[in-house]
Amino acid sequence: MARIGVFICHCGSNIAGTVDIPRVVAEAQKLPMVVHAEDNEYTCSEVGQRSLREAIQEHRLNRVVIGACSPRMHENTFRNTVASAGLNPYLLEMANLREHASWVHGDQREAATVKAIDLIRAAVAKVARAQPLFARQIGVTKRALVIGGGIAGIQCALDIANAGFEVVLVERTPSIGGRMAQLDKTFPTLDCSACILTPKMVEVGQHPRIRLLTYAEVKEVRGFVGNFEADILQKARHVDHDKCLGCGICWQKCPARAPSEFDMGVGQRTAIYIPFAQAVPGKPVIDREHCRYQQYLEWQRAGAEGKKPPECRICEKLCPVGAIDWEQRDEMITEEFGAIVVATGYKTFDHSVYGEYGGGRYPDVITSLQLERLMSASGPTLGEVTRPSDGQPPKTVVFISCVGSRDDSVGRPYCSKVCCMYLAKQSIMLKEHDPEVQSYIFYIDIRAGGKNYEEFVRRAQEEAGTVYIRGRVSKTYPEKGKLIVWGEDSLMGRPVQIAADLVVLATGIEPSEGAIELAQTLHISYDVHSFLVEAHPKLRPVETMTDGVFLAGTAMGPMDIPDSVAQGSAAAAKVCGLLSKDTLALEPMVANVNAVKCVGCLLCQQVCPFKAIDTETLRDGRIVVRINEGLCKGCGLCVSACRPGAMNLRGFSNEQLLAQVKALTR
Amino acid sequence: MDLSQAIRDKARELLETGAVKCVIGYETGTDGINARPAFIYEAAEVDRLIFDETCGHNLATYLLHHRAENIAVVVKPCDSRAINLLHGEHQIERDKVYIIGVVCPGVVGRQWGVKGRQLLPACQACTDRNPVVYDYLVGEPVAEGAPAPAPPLPEVEDLERMPPEERCQFWRREFERCIRCYACRQACPGCQCTECFVERLEPEWVGIRIDAPQNWMWHTIRAFHLAGRCIECQACRRACPVDIRLDLLNHKLAWEVAQLFNFRPGMTAEALFPLATFVRDEKLGVGEWASS
Numbered sequence A: 001m002a003r004i005g006v007f008i009c010h011c012g013s014n015i016a017g018t019v020d021i022p023r024v025v026a027e028a029q030k031l032p033m034v035v036h037a038e039d040n041e042y043t044c045s046e047v048g049q050r051s052l053r054e055a056i057q058e059h060r061l062n063r064v065v066i067g068a069c070s071p072r073m074h075e076n077t078f079r080n081t082v083a084s085a086g087l088n089p090y091l092l093e094m095a096n097l098r099e100h101a102s103w104v105h106g107d108q109r110e111a112a113t114v115k116a117i118d119l120i121r122a123a124v125a126k127v128a129r130a131q132p133l134f135a136r137q138i139g140v141t142k143r144a145l146v147i148g149g150g151i152a153g154i155q156c157a158l159d160i161a162n163a164g165f166e167v168v169l170v171e172r173t174p175s176i177g178g179r180m181a182q183l184d185k186t187f188p189t190l191d192c193s194a195c196i197l198t199p200k201m202v203e204v205g206q207h208p209r210i211r212l213l214t215y216a217e218v219k220e221v222r223g224f225v226g227n228f229e230a231d232i233l234q235k236a237r238h239v240d241h242d243k244c245l246g247c248g249i250c251w252q253k254c255p256a257r258a259p260s261e262f263d264m265g266v267g268q269r270t271a272i273y274i275p276f277a278q279a280v281p282g283k284p285v286i287d288r289e290h291c292r293y294q295q296y297l298e299w300q301r302a303g304a305e306g307k308k309p310p311e312c313r314i315c316e317k318l319c320p321v322g323a324i325d326w327e328q329r330d331e332m333i334t335e336e337f338g339a340i341v342v343a344t345g346y347k348t349f350d351h352s353v354y355g356e357y358g359g360g361r362y363p364d365v366i367t368s369l370q371l372e373r374l375m376s377a378s379g380p381t382l383g384e385v386t387r388p389s390d391g392q393p394p395k396t397v398v399f400i401s402c403v404g405s406r407d408d409s410v411g412r413p414y415c416s417k418v419c420c421m422y423l424a425k426q427s428i429m430l431k432e433h434d435p436e437v438q439s440y441i442f443y444i445d446i447r448a449g450g451k452n453y454e455e456f457v458r459r460a461q462e463e464a465g466t467v468y469i470r471g472r473v474s475k476t477y478p479e480k481g482k483l484i485v486w487g488e489d490s491l492m493g494r495p496v497q498i499a500a501d502l503v504v505l506a507t508g509i510e511p512s513e514g515a516i517e518l519a520q521t522l523h524i525s526y527d528v529h530s531f532l533v534e535a536h537p538k539l540r541p542v543e544t545m546t547d548g549v550f551l552a553g554t555a556m557g558p559m560d561i562p563d564s565v566a567q568g569s570a571a572a573a574k575v576c577g578l579l580s581k582d583t584l585a586l587e588p589m590v591a592n593v594n595a596v597k598c599v600g601c602l603l604c605q606q607v608c609p610f611k612a613i614d615t616e617t618l619r620d621g622r623i624v625v626r627i628n629e630g631l632c633k634g635c636g637l638c639v640s641a642c643r644p645g646a647m648n649l650r651g652f653s654n655e656q657l658l659a660q661v662k663a664l665t666r
Numbered sequence B: 001m002d003l004s005q006a007i008r009d010k011a012r013e014l015l016e017t018g019a020v021k022c023v024i025g026y027e028t029g030t031d032g033i034n035a036r037p038a039f040i041y042e043a044a045e046v047d048r049l050i051f052d053e054t055c056g057h058n059l060a061t062y063l064l065h066h067r068a069e070n071i072a073v074v075v076k077p078c079d080s081r082a083i084n085l086l087h088g089e090h091q092i093e094r095d096k097v098y099i100i101g102v103v104c105p106g107v108v109g110r111q112w113g114v115k116g117r118q119l120l121p122a123c124q125a126c127t128d129r130n131p132v133v134y135d136y137l138v139g140e141p142v143a144e145g146a147p148a149p150a151p152p153l154p155e156v157e158d159l160e161r162m163p164p165e166e167r168c169q170f171w172r173r174e175f176e177r178c179i180r181c182y183a184c185r186q187a188c189p190g191c192q193c194t195e196c197f198v199e200r201l202e203p204e205w206v207g208i209r210i211d212a213p214q215n216w217m218w219h220t221i222r223a224f225h226l227a228g229r230c231i232e233c234q235a236c237r238r239a240c241p242v243d244i245r246l247d248l249l250n251h252k253l254a255w256e257v258a259q260l261f262n263f264r265p266g267m268t269a270e271a272l273f274p275l276a277t278f279v280r281d282e283k284l285g286v287g288e289w290a291s292s
């Protein structure tokens, strides 16, 4: 027989200010199976919890209802409290008298009180049918998978490895480093990006506990927190990295050319290449598409018609250790992991939708990342900033901000956060390269929140003499070797016209190619812009709604290097916390199947968004389903899909919910 | 060749070679208008088998009760869709079932208020003459146009035109008669549940009382469970001892699903059921389902 205790919290005046507490207590006392009801100033306080414990013992309560705030806030607190009094923690039900009654009916004391009584009655009806639940323990694979080797992923991998756990770092391109490796200097301190990044890259390359898989991608992930299994595709490099010395003779002599992805197309690379001099690993890959020998093989396969391409194989002839391996094939590597971090970073907005800026049409309209490459001492021009059209140094440079940011009309309502700062940086750097340069920045607002950021923008204005013009650019066109930029100075209320040598578009930040596919593989959510979504924007910023999967860096939204690094470390802390456990308690509020009733229609399997439903063949040959409790999130979709009612949700059983509804509609 | 003889020959062969344990077909009924299901286990018995316009029963439903053995079954086009339905819903193993498909001229059946033999209205409107799945075909396949869903039955259109009050009256009169024998459910290939919602006590979706509101509930929920799954074999209507027009109810829902999703259940075993499927990034417009 259920012996239910009801505890009504005042929450200071939050509830008591509106709801007539004594009346709720009196009504609660009259409910069936309720043997005790009381009210507390703050049930969550030390005093309140003690009173709860004492009442459980004194009245031999075996079920508890607490009328207080949202279970999101204090359910855990109270579960622990009732557990410490010897009760199964799942024999507790919370009625949300604050968010659902007092706060929403602030000026209607009577209505709020009646509703509070209803909510208590429903909670009593539900808890009376509650069953004790027990968390199952599962083991943990003490290895982490970090996807994406930008600064966020690098930091995260290093922190986890230095804490003593194994890490596999998977990077899609031939080298780690990400966007930061492409940058020249970094705001607000102007330290050289490569100088601060490369030591970390080398540390990753040398770390005994980090296995680095570059030129690789995660294709499939199965399992659940503590017990993931991932299929990682290692793309064929055609270079045996165990033999390769990284001497560089091959990429110095390779005759084939392709636009360099790393240089954002303003430079070229060879077909066998490392993306940049300090790449980690410092060993090359062969890009099959541009390799002449591969083109030759392709021509042979296609029937050897038309002009015969050169058979090349120069790299093979020159390699002193015979590392070139034409037979190498893509290879699938399967590994087990306890935790996964997604740090897949960003790409920049495709500016071609803004025809008025002339990007793509006029060679001297470039993007900010291209300018970084032109300014970089290791870039295609060795740090000499020149115009793509004629190789002349530009003297007048116009920057256009918010290209694909803060613009609903192109589906990018958000601020890319780093552009204002890097525009200031780039204008300062141009002045340092050549004191004759005059920069103009068309801006909407200057966003410079952050330590020393506002000062940095001031430095651009005052020391570098950068002219900030508030307004949008309406058109750009070439005239006599210059680019005429028409815009509006909205502060002065007049049109402006600048004859520029170079126009730089501050293209906004958006998630990397393939972010959605990866998110779907991992069962994590993404927003309308395909940025990955954190479990809570304030309190759980690097977690996802899928246990054991974490986020870091710009894959979840625009941010600068300090924030990406902080997130990398934060995600690492979460991963270490997880991997340091030997076992994990599984949430017991999951679905369960009554195999007798299950007809094996597998409708539930189709609706389950977490792939938590497997099939099993019984001894009599019947096929029924089984819940993978590690994956089930207790969403209840399967329960509603099941026609014969074989599915039920622990802690939210059909019986409990119907009793609750009945109590509410009494 | 005579359809009956073709079936007998095949049945004999299957039983003699031991390919199947039993052949489910039809034999002559006692009332002259309804053939009766025959379960033939011995080759010597095959001459009992017949096929003609009295063979109304959907025999595919019996497969639900013979899951363990290899079985041969005689199916008409609508019954063959039931086989795909059962297969698609994982209720049968396809390689355990040998399908003898019959090209169907339409069937008769006892119809209230109709004297003598007359094709069922659904058969009169039917455009599917060839089975959609079979291992052996009996009869000459009929050339068919695109399997576009036929227009709604005239009787359903009549119902739609009624003012809501009158339509409500119509259904009340239908459901009031129901004696809750559940013959419709037993005859239905889509009713596969081990425990029907109508028998559940906790939660008690439908009261056990036999009265209009409870009956109404029973038929409504059952219709929803069959929406997008009912292959309109008429088995429920044929089974009902008080001639409730379940065919009209199911036809209405089947028609809606066909319109909305461009989908007819049972046409293949692989198709996803539109009302029971969760597809990533599913953003379909009206009628786009089956073509997607």
Ligand SMILES: Cc1cc2nc3c(=O)[nH]c(=O)nc-3n(C[C@H](O)[C@H](O)[C@H](O)COP(=O)(O)OP(=O)(O)OC[C@H]3O[C@@H](n4cnc5c(N)ncnc54)[C@H](O)[C@@H]3O)c2cc1C
Pocket (backbone or CB within 6 Å): A147, A148, A149, A150, A151, A152, A153, A170, A171, A172, A173, A175, A176, A177, A178, A179, A180, A183, A185, A186, A187, A188, A216, A217, A218, A343, A344, A345, A346, A347, A348, A368, A369, A372, A418, A422, A425, A512, A513, A514, A518, A552, A553, A554, A555, A559, A560, A561, A562, A564
């Ligand atoms: C022009 C410009 C100038 C900037 N200047 C500054 C500055 O001065 N100071 C500053 O603080 N910030 C600056 N930033 C911002 C800075 O670039 C980012 O904050 C930082 O690079 C984010 O790092 P990340 O690791 O999150 O992403 P990324 O650097 O984008 O790294 C992500 C990595 O993941 C890899 N990847 C992607 N998808 C997959 C996949 N599916 N599988 C495996 N690997 C994958 C990518 O190849 C990449 O290596 C600037 C940005 C721009 C555009």
Ligand code: SF4
Pocket (backbone or CB within 6 Å): A590, A591, A607, A608, A609, A610, A611, A612, A613, A627, A631, A632, A633, A634, A635, A636, A637, A638, A639, A649
């Ligand atoms: S409750 Fe949700 S997550 Fe769990 S098995 Fe059912 S559908 Fe999947």
Ligand code: SF4
Pocket (backbone or CB within 6 Å): A593, A597, A598, A599, A600, A601, A602, A603, A604, A605, A624, A625, A641, A642, A643, A644, A645, A646, A647
């Ligand atoms: S929906 Fe129900 S009956 Fe169908 S497989 Fe799932 S649990 Fe079994």
Ligand code: SF4
Pocket (backbone or CB within 6 Å): B177, B178, B179, B180, B181, B182, B183, B184, B185, B239, B240, B241, B242, B243, B244, B246
């Ligand atoms: S067969 Fe007829 S009487 Fe029997 S339950 Fe079905 S509708 Fe009711």
